[in-house]
Amino acid sequence: MRNVTLHAFNWQYTDIINNLESIRDAGYGAVLIPPPLYSEPNGDQWWQRYQPKDYRVLLSHLGGKKELEQLIAACHGGTPQLQVYADLVINHMANEDRTDHFDFPGTAELERYKKHPDLYEENRLYGDLSEKLFSWFNFNDAGEIEGDEWSDRGAVQYQNLSGLPDLKDSDWVLQQQHNMVDALIEMGFDGFRIDAIKHITERMIDNLADDPKFKKRFWFGEVLTGSDHDEDTFLDPFLRETWMSAYDFPLFQTIREAFSFGGSLRTLAQPQHQDNSLPWNRAVTFVVNHDIPHNDGFRFWLLERQDEHLAHAYILGRDGGVPLIYSDHNESHHEQDYDRWLDLYKRPDITAMIEFHNAVEGQPMAILYENDVLLVFRRGDQGIVAINKSGSNQWADFNTWGLKNPGQYRDLIHRYEMTVSGDRFSLLIPPRTAQMWLAE
Template sequence: MRNVTLHAFNWRYTEIIENLDAIRAAGYGAILIPPPLYSDPKGDQWWQRYQPKDYRVLLSHLGGKRDLENLLEACHSGSSRIQVYADLVINHMANEARADHLNFPGEAELERYKAEPALFAENRLYGDLNEGLFSPWDFNQAGEIEGHEWGDRGTVQSQNLSGLPDLKDSDWVLKQQYLMVKALVEMGFDGFRVDAIKHITEHMIDNLADAPAFHDRFWFGEVLTGSENDEKVFLEPFLRETWMSAYDFPLFQTIREAFGFGGSLRALANPQDQGNALPWNRAVTFVVNHDIPHNDGFRFWLLDPQDEHLAHAYILGRDGGVPLIYSDHNESKHDVDRDRWLDFYKRPDIVAMIAFHNAVQGELMHILYESDVLLVFRRGEQGMVAINKSGTEQRVDLSTWGLKNPGQYRELIQGQTMTLSGNQFSLSVPARSAQMWLLG
């Protein structure tokens, strides 16, 4: 089954439908859409989607409920089914400057519901829009997370994230979250990304992921970690307490170090065995996610563009995990990012890498050669990946054992061919390049 997931970051739902043929042709098996819960329809800033006003309404700058229904139908029909995952924001509600800022959606919105009944009836997900959803009693009101408190799990779960009102895991809040997800599942969503999940209690997570009605969906969380202490305090408990998948931040940090100055590609040979990657069946792997370009505190995590290319070859070539490919519309405020991820989803090298990934799924990974600057591994007899991070060409003599012999292989990124025969063959990998060889 195809499992590469396109993160259609800040794409309008109609735009996804318009580009669905290209998305299918590129080999994607799933699409992660931005948070669909009600946010300011006039708010074109991407972060508006992460500030929900009301669980009971599907309406934002990106479209409404009818657009989502059309998207689900289009993805689930056609030549191959594409899974659709919704980004869920359940830790908090919108940070709004109004007197009743802990009432949601608030008196002004309730009046708008009454003034525009057709609009909100069309976009209603569930519930009675004549009544409020949350009141001050539904929020922790424990203040902001500050300084050293970011390392304390209890504080991170109970206090506000950047001024965003933090929801309690009370019976009423849990009921509304359950009803919201139930309605999304009934619409046809195949899975969910849970935003800021390290800020959410185990009770709140289990209320959704452990519910029998939702258990067959694909669930994954953003457990953002950047240090060994973060992994101990947040990630390890998450893995023990839930069955959900998570962004593979340990692997991402290993990739950063391996491609960094003085780093070694040997670290990427078997990272899970060294505790530097999540288990293969619980990992959502990535090279770029939306927080890294847009949050000034994380921009130092960005790889050099060519290293980013090599890292994508690695996550799409290796065995394990669900690869997530980020593609945006130049939302970054930094000029240096201009066009870097625009239409990234269909860039020829990425499409070639996805073709390799889809062709070798299920084939075991075996290391053929490793050094500080060169990593070569095979996937069964079907394929072989070579990554050279150095500034000079690397040549290595390799055994044909485990590969098709004799066998004709085609390199998908550059288009060369190679015939293997005998006991050994010589592989030449140009400077700062990746190769993905596929049988046939």
């Protein structure tokens, strides 16, 4: 089954539609689109999508409801079918400089609805657009999250994130969130990413997670963690309190440490046994996500470019989780990021890795060789993954039990071929290289 998900970060909906052939050819099984809820249509900055004005309207700089319907139809109608996931922002509303700061969509927007009734009716998701959606009493009033409060679960859930008006888990708010998701499912969305989910109360999550209709979709949350304390405070309770999947930040941090100077690839052999990764059926794995390059506080989490390549080979070669591949249009304003993730989704090394992932899906993983700089493992008898993070040639000598023997294998990344035979086999892995051998 194809389950690799393309995060089409800040793509216009028509861009996704126009590139569906190459997305399918690359082997993806799903596309995660940016938050579709109403945000400033003239706001081309990516962060605008994370500041919704109204749940009842699907309109942004990226397109409107009609384009979304066309996108879903094109994804579902082609072969193979692609799943479509929507990014949802339900913790907060937009931080706007206006006197009615806690009225949404606000007086000016309601006037805009009246002046352009056809436009907003065309993009209406549900509800009566002649009335406001939220007022001041629908928001928490506990101030900003500051200092040590970032490590306190209560403060993180009930206080404001960077000035953004923080929604209460009141009956009215929960009903509107339920209505919004119900309408999105009726449109055909197959799943949802919940942004900033560690800032949301269990009651707000359960309002969506406990609905039998909603459970049929794929749900995952962004529980951003960077330390053992964060995992204990935010991630572990999330995993206990809900069945939803989550970004595998523990594995990401293990990957970062493994590829750092002095780090060991041994930690990636069986990370789940050291509590360094999420359960295989709850994990959304990644090497980079949109927060890391765009927020200065997280940029130190970026891997060196070749390490990022090696790490992609690891998450697409290993068993477990739903791999998420980030691909943007050069939204980062940092010069050193230029073209780094532009069209990454169809870069030849990435498509080779996805081909390997799809071919060995469901095959058990077994370690063939490991040391601090070299990791080699097999996927059933169909595939071999070898990763050398060092600056010199490395040899791996391993037992061939469990592999095709004799067996012809092709490295999908470099298009080399080799024949595995005998009781033991020696494999050469050049410096700073990943190999993904698939049985022919």
